[in-house]
Amino acid sequence: MPGGNSTSGARTGVRVVVAGDRFTGKSSLIAAAATESFPENVPRVLPPTRLPADFFPDRVPVTIIDTSSGLESRGKLFEELKRADVVLLTYACDQPLTVSRLSSFWLEELRRLEVKAPIIVVGCKLDLRDETQPVSLEHVMGPIMQRYREIETCIECSAVTHAQVPDIFYYAQKAVLHPTAPLFDQENQTLKPRCERALRRIFLLCDHDMDGALNDAELNDFQVKCFNAPLQPAEIVGVRRVVQEKNKEGVNDLGLTLQGFLFLHTLFIEKGRIETTWAVLRKFGYDDELKLRDHLLPVPSKHAPDQSVELTIEAVEFLRGIFRLFDIDNHGALRPADLDELFSTAPENPWCEGPYRDAAERTTQRNLTLKGFLAEWDLMTLLDPKGSLANLIYVGYDGNPASALRITRRRTVDRRKQRTERNVFHCLVFGPKNAGKSALLNCFLERPFSAIHNPTVAEHYAANVVDQHGGSKKTLILQEISEDGAKKLLSNKESLAGCDVAIFLYDSSDEYSWKRSCELLVELARRCEESGYGVPCLLIAAKDDLNPYPMAVQDSVAVCQELGIEAPIPVSVKLGETNNVFCRILSAAERPHSNIPKTEAGRKRKHFHQLISHSLLFMSVGAAFAVLGVAAFHAYTGRKNSSS
Known part of the structure; x- marks a missing residue:
């Protein structure tokens, strides 16, 4: 599998910033590269210098920025370093002190500035080194490179003799267009997990007969796709022989295995041919972060804030099939290991972190049910449509990506028509501290009640499929809004536009809890009237197992009558008496014209x-x-x- 001409993606130029101590040869190095000679009189700081595209195989022009290390120019230097695509850090081969300054000042300063660009350390003035005291570059730079992994490579040169000057800027461009860091762990000499996952997906896409190996025809198709050139029979034999010599499990009677495929790419990178692996990754649509490029993710754009994105029936049916495929023991639930295997061709398992980690129904063994599986996808599609579409493709969706997602009708139109066509409903859960919001979300996911109060400090969602009368199923997503976060959310009318229903929870035994929840309800009603986005609302009297606050029942009924919404729904999560609350929340969301609270000012305006x-x-x-x-x-x- 020899490499061909690699593609460098969408880059139109590379910005190289040259930095280092005074008199280490920065300006002479740049002048020598630009003129292919050694100018006698070089200014202390050169203006930006451009090397044309035809200087390098990738045909991407390079702009070199010279810098001054003087204190008076420190601000400009730091600004240029932050804008760099790659940094050349110079020392003088005849001045040992400039080598020690690399670690004592320059590399520490780059870390302090949080410069993420790759670094190439360049030893200049090689012609001036004392030949009677030979120095090994590995001996000098080895310890520094061990400590500063951001260093891409080290190279020594002479502007006078032009020795290795072109190579420096070739390596600089290569470090940007074909960076090592995303693909390879230099310390352990292994592919990085995200690179391995991308190559695993590419292998599976090329294994057309799905027998776990690339036969000669599949290997040749892969070569043609990536490098526009077929493999000769002798080359295929050569590839197999190289793999078999180093990795016996890399080849079997059927062809090149996944293990052999990964080994080949490790070998390319170790041999300095990282551009070959990048060519493969880019041909299959990966960007520098090893994620699919945006142009491969045709997410429909929302035209109004009161629209949302949902999975289409086609995408849902695909997910049902994927669930059955990975439910190997046919128990109706996916184990954590099954989910890891499912997402092994994605950059990472997206449900290992918040807000998805604990957002869906699981069994007592922490396995994900089909309802929970589909609800997680609905939640991800609501919050991150592009990420949801990308993950659909990573796990094998081969339909038209544009047919996987759909834009819902505007909620304002739904209210006017007094019906909705949505399958996923977003519910905001308001209430003061200790009102029982988290307990309600856990109850929705059929988790046991816990008397221990743990204040919510991060985004908290609960998504589940709700069975309705008549057999239809809809997904309800509850989002807990902390008392502190309510003010910020209510001030943003677009947050309210994206809400299908809001519930206001209060501890029915606590006077403050009731009054604060009532204040939040009235505030939301007022904001909705100002913005024009009407949101159906329900009051929920939580902790119904406790002695009620004496005036709570009478006051709450009066408030609901005044605002024109349903009477509060009493609930005791502790006793498991939910009063069919989740179906009632869903019913309110499906009737977008009802239960919209109206204040006296709003009624007067109407x-x-x-x-x-x-x-x-x-x-x-x-x-x-x-x-x-x-x-x-x-x-x-x-x-x-x-x-x-």
């Missing part, structure tokens, strides 16, 4: 608008009668004149 509308109607009717009257008069006078 009454005013109705009066205006009636007045306009009266005026238009009066104008119509006037027009008819004029028309009748003209008709009458016309007849009268004709009869005379």
Whole structure:
């Protein structure tokens, strides 16, 4: 599998910043590269210098930025370092002190500035080194490179003799276009996990007969796709022989195994041919972070804040099939190991971290049920449509990516039509501290009640499929809103636009809890009236097993009547008495025109608008009668004149 011409992705240029102590040869190095000679009189700091595209095989131009290490230029130097695609850090071969300054100042300073660009250490003035005291580059730079893994490579040169000057800028460009860091762990000499996962997916895509090995035809197809050149029979034999000599499990009777495929790429990188592996990755659509490029992810753009993105029926059916495929023991649930295997061709398992980690229903053995599996995908699609589509493709979705997601109709239109076509509903759960919000979310996921109160400090979601009367299933996503986070959310009208229903939870035994929840409800009603996004709302009287606050029942019923919403729903998660609350929340979301709270100010505005509308109607009717009257008069006078 020899490499061909690699593609460098979408880059149109590489910015190289040269830094280092005074008199280490920075400007002379740049001048020698640009003129292919050694100019006698070089300015202390050169202006930006451009090496044309045809200098290098990748045909990407390089712009070199010279810098001054003087204190007066420190601000400009730091600014340039932060903008660099790659940093050349120079020392003088005839000045040992400049070598020690690399670690005592320059490399520490780059870390302090959080410069993420690769670093190439360049020893200049090689022609001035004392030949009577030979120095090994590995001996000098080995300890430094062990300590500073961000160093890509080290090289020594002479601007006077032009020795290795072109190589320096070739390596600089290569470090940017074909970076080592995302692919290879230099310390352990192994492929990095994300690189291995990408190559695993590529192997599976090329294994057309799915027998776990690339036969001669599949290997040749792979070569043609990536390098536009077929493999000769002798080359295929050579590839197999090289792998078999070093890795016996890399080849079997059927062809090149996944282990052999990964070994080959490790070998390419170890031999300095990292551009070959990058060519393969880029041909299959990967960017520098080893994720699929955006142009391969046609996520439909939302036209309004009150629209959302959902999976299509086609995508859901694919996911059902994937679930059955990985449910090897046919127990109706995926073990953590099954999920790791499912996402082994993705950059990582997206559900290992928040907000997805504990957001779906699992069995007592922590296995993910089909309901939980589909709900996790619905949650990911709601929060991160592009990430959801990418993961669909990573796990094997081979349909048209544009057919996997759909944009929902605007919620304002749903309210006007008094019905919705959505399959996924987003519910905001408001309430003061210790009202029982987390307990309600855990109950939704059928987790046992815990009396221990753990305040929520991160995003907390619960997603589950709710069975309805008639057999239909919809996904309900509950998002817990902390008391501190409520103010920020309510000030953002687009957050309310993306909400299908809001519930306001309060501890029915606590006066403050009730009053604070009521304040939040009224505040949301006021914000909705200002923004024009009406949100159905429900009050939930939690902890119904405790003695109620004496006025809570009477006050809450009065408030609901005043706002025009349903009476509070009593719930005791501790006793398991949920009063069918989740179906009722879903029902409120599916009736987008009902349970929208109206404040007195809002009703007055509505009454005013109705009066205006009636007045306009009266005026238009009066104008119509006037027009008819004029028309009748003209008709009458016309007849009268004709009869005379």
